[in-house]
Amino acid sequence: MHRLFILLSAVIVVGSGCERAVEPEWxxxxxxxxxxxxxxxxxxxxxxxxxxxxxxxxxxxxxxxxxxxxxxxxxxxxxxxxxxxxxxxxxxxxxxxxxxxxxxxxxxxxxxxxxxxxxxxxxxxxxxxxxxxxxxxxxxxxxxxxxxxxxxxxxxxxxxxxxxxxxxxxxxxxxxxxxxxxxxxxxxxxxxxxxxxxxxxxxxEVHVLTPQPEFTKANVVNGKKAFLTRGCSKCHGEDGRGLTADNLKAGLKDTWQQPTRAADLTSGMLHGGQEPIDVYRRIYAGINGTPMPGFANVLKDEPDTIWDLVAYVLYVSNRRRVGDNPPPGPPAPYVPVAETSVEAGG
Ligand code: HEC
Ligand code: HEC
Incomplete structure (x- = not known):
């Protein structure tokens, strides 16, 4: 019975070929x-x-x-x-x-x-x-x-x-x-x-310069120091929330001509993955198509600093989860709907 039904539906599908919706085109x-x-x-x-x-x-x-x-x-x-x-x-x-x-x-x-x-x-x-x-x-x-x-x-x-x-x-x-x-x-x-x-x-492929250390408080402290002195805070703000004047200014565009902003690193939602190696890659290689620069050259002689920065980013990223709630970072840049194109016919 079941099999007959499947067979019948197959016949109907094949038979209705002439009425099939026109396939879209690229x-x-x-x-x-x-x-x-x-x-x-x-x-x-x-x-x-x-x-x-x-x-x-x-x-x-x-x-x-x-x-x-x-x-x-x-x-x-x-x-x-x-x-x-x-x-x-x-x-x-x-x-x-x-x-x-x-x-x-x-x-x-x-x-x-x-x-x-x-x-x-x-x-x-x-x-x-x-x-x-x-x-x-x-x-x-x-x-x-x-x-x-x-x-x-x-x-x-x-x-x-x-x-x-x-x-x-x-x-x-x-x-x-x-x-x-x-x-x-x-x-x-x-x-x-x-x-x-x-x-x-x-x-x-990005290979880590040194193996990941067991993170301690010292890594976080050193990471914070590097975050404040190596230019990260210029975009992400001293507390990692991205509330700097430059970052809030409208008009920063990515490669795809869309509005972009330095991430709120405290949101607990690292886009590129939550593992230390993910954050390492973002810092080492930057993020294609966005203003996030790679620090491979700047930090090539200081492999420990990269891991310290990773420890610090993970620390601020986890703040909300441990109940220490920083206020939210910048609102998403407003995207006027008229500026965007929707594929005709949907
Ligand atoms: C010129 C501005 C700028 C500087 C300087 C900068 N960032 Fe970024 N960063 C960005 C932007 C913009 C993004 C968001 C990219 C995107 O659209 O996904 C970002 C994203 C990130 C991410 C990924 C977050 C995620 O969601 O996965 C990490 C981690 C990060 N930055 C850490 C750092 C660290 C650490 C430094 C300093 C060593 C730094 N950034 C310096 C602009 C900057
Ligand atoms: C509800 C909307 C939505 C759906 C459904 C969706 N995506 Fe995405 N996708 C996005 C958004 C938004 C981004 C960009 C995120 C960013 O820039 O950080 C994205 C980014 C991506 C990227 C780029 C990642 C990178 O490294 O740049 C790939 C690949 C991708 N999507 C594949 C897929 C595939 C395959 C499917 C279906 C199996 C899918 N997506 C379904 C919204 C969606």
């Missing part, structure tokens, strides 16, 4: 849409050839990854991510406009919470752990309950959108400069620019 970035008609057509056709279409996605530089696998990733994305990250991964899903911070626009190929040095691509594992952990204190949820297969597939689909955005941008910029699109240049120069940066990420 959009193009402003850099492409600004080009003249003829150039634009060529750019679009190059992007389509190498990254596929919504119904036939391809992972640039990975011919071994099958369409079926990517369609599985797309199905997960459609169910769990599209409302925030948008059909083309532009961070412009229907729910995005009112969020701070905004969902990531993948098309720039820039990610914040990596285990790699400043300016580097993330490792694939970094994206997987972001999905597991979520980004505390933002609207990005944790997906740790999803089956491993779904996580792996949706990460590959995010990479499809990311690489497509990056390639589209490379081709558009070249088209603008050269007034033509040469498929050979795309193949030999532009595709490798995109793909190689991701391959190199593994060489940019």
């Amino acid at each position: 959009g193009y970035s402003p850099e492409v849409l600004e080009l003249s008609g003829e150039l634009q057509t060529e750019v679009r056709s190059q992007v389509r050839e190498r990254c596929g279409t919504y119904s036939q996605p391809k992972l640039l530089g990975h011919d071994d990854v099958t369409t079926d696998w990517l369609k599985h990733g797309q199905a997960v994305y459609k169910k769990r991510c599209v409302q925030c990250h948008g059909i083309s991964g532009g961070g412009d899903g229907p729910a995005a406009a009112v969020m701070y911070p905004r969902p990531r626009d993948y098309r720039r190929g820039i990610f914040k919470f990596t285990s790699t040095t400043y300016g580097s691509k993330p490792l694939r594992e970094d994206l997987v752990s972001t999905l597991h952990r979520g980004i505390r204190g933002t609207s990005m949820p944790s997906f740790k309950l999803l089956p491993k297969k779904d996580i792996e597939a949706v990460v590959d689909y995010v990479l499809v959108l990311t690489h497509r955005g990056e390639l589209e941008n490379q081709i558009a910029l070249t088209a603008q400069a050269e007034e033509e699109v040469d498929p050979e240049v795309v193949e030999e120069d532009l595709v490798p620019i995109v793909v190689d940066a991701w391959k190199q990420a593994i060489q940019n």
Whole structure:
């Protein structure tokens, strides 16, 4: 009986193919849409050839990854991510406009919470752990309950959108400069620019300079001293709440042209993870796309100072949990809804 029902539904689904809702199509970035008609057509056709279409996605530089696998990733994305990250991964899903911070626009190929040095691509594992952990204190949820297969597939689909955005941008910029699109240049120069940066990420992994010490009060005290003298307090404020005049001034923008602010480190919601190693990476490598600088150079001869800063950040971050409640940090910068674009049709 049960099996018959499933069989019947399958027949109905297959049979109703002609009435199936039209699949959406990926959009193009402003850099492409600004080009003249003829150039634009060529750019679009190059992007389509190498990254596929919504119904036939391809992972640039990975011919071994099958369409079926990517369609599985797309199905997960459609169910769990599209409302925030948008059909083309532009961070412009229907729910995005009112969020701070905004969902990531993948098309720039820039990610914040990596285990790699400043300016580097993330490792694939970094994206997987972001999905597991979520980004505390933002609207990005944790997906740790999803089956491993779904996580792996949706990460590959995010990479499809990311690489497509990056390639589209490379081709558009070249088209603008050269007034033509040469498929050979795309193949030999532009595709490798995109793909190689991701391959190199593994060489940019941040390795701790010294092993993590057992934190004591002395680490926290030294960390506070460093926090006040090494420039952290200029942005995060002396108490880590981010209430400095500069930080409160409107108009600070990140790479994605969205308002940004130095984090309230006392909120108990470190976005990039709560483990000492997570905080170490943020301090050592900075945060891509944001004003948070990396201190790798400044502190390369003082590895202990980095761990002291980690101890101090974790200490202020935990203040609320131990009942010592500092008043909240800066309000989120106001994002006027009119300034934001919502993907047409939602
Ligand atoms: C309710 C909205 C929402 C949903 C649903 C959502 N995200 Fe996000 N996502 C966000 C926000 C907001 C950010 C940016 C956080 C920040 O900048 O700190 C983000 C950031 C990310 C990042 C970037 C992390 C980095 O290091 O920069 C990735 C990757 C990501 N999301 C993947 C996904 C995937 C895959 C799904 C679906 C399985 C998903 N998100 C679902 C809101 C969402
Ligand atoms: C130029 C301003 C600036 C300076 C200087 C600065 N920060 Fe930041 N910091 C930021 C901004 C902006 C963010 C938020 C980035 C984002 O959007 O996620 C941030 C985020 C962080 C985070 C991540 C918080 C999280 O949610 O995971 C840590 C940790 C941090 N800063 C520690 C430090 C320490 C320690 C120093 C000094 C060694 C320092 N910062 C210096 C601007 C600054």
